[in-house]
Amino acid sequence: LVSALYFLEREKGDSFEATLAKLCDEYKEPPVPLELFTPDRKLAAKLGEEFAKTRGIVPFATLGKLVLVAYLSPHDAELRKKVETLLGVKARFYLATPESVEKALETIWPKEEPKA
Numbered sequence: 001l002v003s004a005l006y007f008l009e010r011e012k013g014d015s016f017e018a019t020l021a022k023l024c025d026e027y028k029e030p031p032v033p034l035e036l037f038t039p040d041r042k043l044a045a046k047l048g049e050e051f052a053k054t055r056g057i058v059p060f061a062t063l064g065k066l067v068l069v070a071y072l073s074p075h076d077a078e079l080r081k082k083v084e085t086l087l088g089v090k091a092r093f094y095l096a097t098p099e100s101v102e103k104a105l106e107t108i109w110p111k112e113e114p115k116a
Contacts, residue, residue, distance in 0.1 A: 023095060027074035032094035034070045037061060039104045047086050049109050057083055058096070058104040065089055070096035070104070 020031060043059035044052055052058070056072040057079075069091045073079050084091050096104075 020095065020097070023074055027095075029074050029093055029095050032060070032068075032070050032096050034058060034060060034096040034100035034104050037104075039108050040067075041108050043067060043087060044105075044108045046088070047083065051086070053105050053109070055079060056096075056098065056101045056105075058101055058108075059087065059091075060104070063092075067091045068094065070094050070101060072096065072098060072101060 023029075037060040040059045040061065043062075044057075047057055047059070058070040059067050060070055061068040067087055067089050069083060069087075071079070071083075071093055072095070074093070074095060080091070080093055083093075
């Protein structure tokens with residue numbers, strides 16, 4: 001994952017939760033408890049494994065013609081546009097923790113076990 005949030009979370013400092021809350025306020029994007037949802041594999045496939053994993057993007061629900069997407073980069077307007085283009089629909093973006101994004105991506109594209 002390529003995200004400042006990823007590195008902040010790895011530090012496990014008290015500042016991570018405060019930083020996440022500040023980003024939610026600043027960008028007017030709510031947080032999502034991604035672990036409570038099942039990622040949408042079909043929509044994720046439209047994004048492509050490399051893009052989704054590198055950018056930390058997880059489509060997790062649909063509401064009519066709107067796709068709900070968890071991500072880590074609220075400052076990146078071009079990323080939001082690219083996600084909507086790849087999905088072919090409008091999206092509503094939510095901030096998620098890097099750990100929850102990694103776990104969700106792992107359920108979509110499990111790591112292959114090394115062959116003995």
